[in-house]
Structure formats: C-alpha cells, structure tokens
Amino acid sequence: MTRIARLPAPALPVLSAAALSLGLMIAPAASALDLGKMSAEERAAFGAEVRAYLLENPEVILEAVSKLEQQQAADEAARDDALVAENMTALHDDGFSWVGGNPEGDITLVEFMDYRCGYCRRAAPEVEKLVSGDGNIRLIIKEFPILGEASVLTSRFAIATKMVAGDEAYKMVHDALITLGGEPNEGTLRRLAEGLGLDADAILARMSDPEIARQLQETRALAQQLAISGTPTFVLGDELLRGYLPADQMEIMVAEIRENRS
Incomplete structure (x- = not known):
C-alpha cells in the first residue's frame, strides 16, 4: 500500500456523468442534450434510453467509478x-524527536506512532527489519499519542x-x-525502567516537565498540518504513507526512490 484510494461518495454524480456521456452517443442532435429545451416526453424517452443502455x-x-477512484487517488497523492514538501x-x-538507524542514511523514514496502537505494534518489527537490513536508512520517531491517557502516559x-x-x-x-x-501505570513503568537498569525515580519525576508537553503539542500540530489522524503514519522519502506497511513493500519503495535519484 502506497496510497489509499477512497471510494467516491455518493454514486449519483458518477451515474450522471455516465448518463451524460451516453447521451452524447445516442442523442440524434447535440441540442437534444439540453434538457431544458426538451418536452416532458422527450426527457422521458432520453431517460429510458439511458436506463436501457x-x-x-x-x-x-x-x-x-474506477476512473473516478483513480482520479481521486491521484488528487490525494498530489x-x-x-x-510533505511544505513541512519537510x-x-x-524538529530538534527533539529520536533519530536512529543510520543518522547519515541516504533515505529518511519518519513514523508517527502510538504505543497503544495495535497496528503500530504490528509495524514495529517490520520497521526494525527494514532499517537494520538496509543499513542506510535514517529513522525518526514522532511520539503521537492519540488513543487516550495510557498513550499519553507511555509517550511522556x-x-x-x-x-x-x-x-x-x-x-x-x-x-x-x-x-x-x-x-x-506508574508501578508498571517503574518496574520497566528498573528492569532496564535505568533511574526510575529520575524518569518518573521528569514526566511532568513542561518541555514534554511542548514536544507532544508540536508533534500534534505537525500531524494536523499533514492531515494525519491515525497511527502508524509514515513519511518515506517525500511520500506520505497512511497505515501499516510490511517491510517487503517498504523495501520496494526504498529501491524505487534510490533508482529515481540515480
């Protein structure tokens, strides 16, 4: 998945367009397509011919419908x-988001994620596989907690x-x-920190730092600028990818980006 094609809504405009195109083929004269000049009987006949066809x-x-969906997908991609270009x-x-992988990599992958998001959890090993297997990708994590207080707590x-x-x-x-x-909760996070050999007291005390609130707000504002409302959302190179992607699909996209640059 590189783009999500949204279904058109509603179907009536599609039918109207199809009927108009059909009318161009079956009407005896162009003037007959001016429904305002048709009599009731002529309009009924025209409609019956369109319906029958x-x-x-x-x-x-x-x-x-397929043509409209393709056009909508192209418009959304543009x-x-x-x-992305406006917010690169x-x-x-941004001066605060974690940067990993190869910081000097030739391609950057940005991920907006939430620790409580099931698809983010599913994506995590795929991202790790891509970054570690490639060796030349810079990974940037954007903390974007949107699934309630537990999400905010873990991001903090x-x-x-x-x-x-x-x-x-x-x-x-x-x-x-x-x-x-x-x-x-606090107890869970304390045990997690201690299990990793970290200073749990210092970390828990720092969670109320206003700088953390500022960072989360700045990332949220950036997501709004990009019309991001769900996680995970990726920016791979200069392409916005909304939703979960397996590593093999991202590998194909990485190869395409490098090929286009050469």
Missing part, C-alpha cells in the same frame, strides 16, 4: 506530496527517558513499551 451494459458504470524541515529536524515516559538517560535508553524503552501488555 446502462442495464444492458453495466460495465459502463464500473468503468466510470495533496499529500505538497503537504519539521519532519526531519519515553520522552522523559530520552531527556534523563539519552538516545540509547530511549530506544530500549521504546522497544519495551511497544510490546508492553496490560494498562500501563
């Missing part, structure tokens, strides 16, 4: 590309860990939180 050739409707600096260099804990103990500790906590079972 569509019933005999229903594939015309499917073709029209909008997403423009949004914030995506790649992860960011506090980074502030107190640095990037390596953040990565350990990130990996632990993405697989953490049950509802997290």
Whole structure:
C-alpha cells in the first residue's frame, strides 16, 4: 500500500456523468442534450434510453467509478506530496524527536506512532527489519499519542527517558513499551525502567516537565498540518504513507526512490 484510494461518495454524480456521456452517443442532435429545451416526453424517452443502455451494459458504470477512484487517488497523492514538501524541515529536524538507524542514511523514514496502537505494534518489527537490513536508512520517531491517557502516559515516559538517560535508553524503552501488555501505570513503568537498569525515580519525576508537553503539542500540530489522524503514519522519502506497511513493500519503495535519484 502506497496510497489509499477512497471510494467516491455518493454514486449519483458518477451515474450522471455516465448518463451524460451516453447521451452524447445516442442523442440524434447535440441540442437534444439540453434538457431544458426538451418536452416532458422527450426527457422521458432520453431517460429510458439511458436506463436501457446502462442495464444492458453495466460495465459502463464500473468503468466510470474506477476512473473516478483513480482520479481521486491521484488528487490525494498530489495533496499529500505538497503537504510533505511544505513541512519537510519539521519532519526531519524538529530538534527533539529520536533519530536512529543510520543518522547519515541516504533515505529518511519518519513514523508517527502510538504505543497503544495495535497496528503500530504490528509495524514495529517490520520497521526494525527494514532499517537494520538496509543499513542506510535514517529513522525518526514522532511520539503521537492519540488513543487516550495510557498513550499519553507511555509517550511522556519515553520522552522523559530520552531527556534523563539519552538516545540509547530511549530506544530500549521504546522497544519495551511497544510490546508492553496490560494498562500501563506508574508501578508498571517503574518496574520497566528498573528492569532496564535505568533511574526510575529520575524518569518518573521528569514526566511532568513542561518541555514534554511542548514536544507532544508540536508533534500534534505537525500531524494536523499533514492531515494525519491515525497511527502508524509514515513519511518515506517525500511520500506520505497512511497505515501499516510490511517491510517487503517498504523495501520496494526504498529501491524505487534510490533508482529515481540515480
């Protein structure tokens, strides 16, 4: 999945377009398509011919719907590309998001994620497989808790860990939180930190730092700019990818990006 094609709504405009195109083929004269100049009997006859043709050739409707879906997908892709271009600096260099993989990599993968999101959990090993297997991808994690207080709590804990103990500790906590079972609370997080050999007291105390709230708000504002409302959402190179992707699909996209650059 590189783009999500949204179904058109409602179907009436599609049918109207198909009927108009059909009218161009079956009307005896162009003037006959001016429904305002037709009598009631002529309009009824025209409608009956259109209906009969569509019933005999229903594939015309499917073709029209398919064409509309393709156009909508292309329009959405163009909008997403423009949004990414406008926000590239914030995506790649906000000054606080964790950067891993190969910091000097030739391709950047940005992930907006939530620790309580099932699809984020499913995506985590795929992202790890892609980044570690490639060796030349820079990974940026955007903490984007949108699934309630438990999401906010775990993101605050992860960011506090980074502030107190640095990037390596953040990565350990990130990996632990993405697989953490049950509802997290202070006791759970304390045990997690202690199990990783971290200073639990310092991390828990730092969670109320206003800087963490600022970072979360800045990431939320960026997501709004990009019209991101769900997780995971990725930006691979300059392409916005909404939803879960397996590693093999991302590998294909990475190869295409490099090929297009050469």
